[in-house]
Amino acid sequence: xxxxxxxxxxxxxxxxGKKLGSIMKRLVREVKPGVSTEDLEKLACELIKKADxxxxxxxxxxxxxxxxxxxxxTSVNNEIVHKPAIPGRVLNEGxxxxxxxxxEYPIKKKKKIENRYSRxxxxxxxxxxxxxxxxxxxxTKKLLSATKESLEIAIRKAxxxxxxxxxxxxxxxxxxxxxxxxxxxxxxxxxxxxxxxDPQVFNYxxxxxxxxxxxxxPGMVIAIEPMVNVGSxxxxxxxxxxxxxxxxxxxxxxxxxTIAIVDKGNIVITS
Numbered sequence: 001x002x003x004x005x006x007x008x009x010x011x012x013x014x015x016x017g018k019k020l021g022s023i024m025k026r027l028v029r030e031v032k033p034g035v036s037t038e039d040l041e042k043l044a045c046e047l048i049k050k051a052d053x054x055x056x057x058x059x060x061x062x063x064x065x066x067x068x069x070x071x072x073x074t075s076v077n078n079e080i081v082h083k084p085a086i087p088g089r090v091l092n093e094g095x096x097x098x099x100x101x102x103x104e105y106p107i108k109k110k111k112k113i114e115n116r117y118s119r120x121x122x123x124x125x126x127x128x129x130x131x132x133x134x135x136x137x138x139x140t141k142k143l144l145s146a147t148k149e150s151l152e153i154a155i156r157k158a159x160x161x162x163x164x165x166x167x168x169x170x171x172x173x174x175x176x177x178x179x180x181x182x183x184x185x186x187x188x189x190x191x192x193x194x195x196x197x198d199p200q201v202f203n204y205x206x207x208x209x210x211x212x213x214x215x216x217x218p219g220m221v222i223a224i225e226p227m228v229n230v231g232s233x234x235x236x237x238x239x240x241x242x243x244x245x246x247x248x249x250x251x252x253x254x255x256x257x258t259i260a261i262v263d264k265g266n267i268v269i270t271s
Contacts, residue, residue: 004219016105056102
């Protein structure tokens, strides 16, 4: 069931999304050879706390009785998503790292409106970027550009009267025109009251798969997140039990924004 947000709730989401965007900007500046994913994790937790927020992913129940251990997903090179920011993992020149971060805001109660679905009362936003670590080769730069561009194109499609498949088709068309492939096994999602909500937001033409389409309406809040591989779109589980990696070992990139559908188009909540 799709949960629409009120104008008041979208206003709070926009406040939290702006704070999350600033946190991401700071994290991106820290990415360089020699920095560890643990360094990024510590900084993210400090900044989220300072913003009166709470990490959305840390201690999130992935499976029954199994919880994600960190605030950040820090997926390097052939890792697509969901790699915990574990200690002792250092970034090297030429790597790429996808930083995926979510935040519940506000935790310190300053608002009359509270989210009844969360015991903390805040609202959830989610975003991701893939960043070069030092210098990367031309083809890898092209991968990052194509993935980011596909998100920008998809955001332009996110408006009342268009459908989720308009978003998915636009991503697939752009990515494949650049010679890359769209991951099929992972999708975007609704967000706001919970970390993950309906609807699923596919990154490809899903009508060919016989999946029912959804018309976009004001009040819907979705996370659009293309995941793009250099090689095959196929995936497999990583050895840690959390991460998802490319089946053929090729590089993968990931970009994401939280988007609110409004009467005149959309608001990029995490801008």
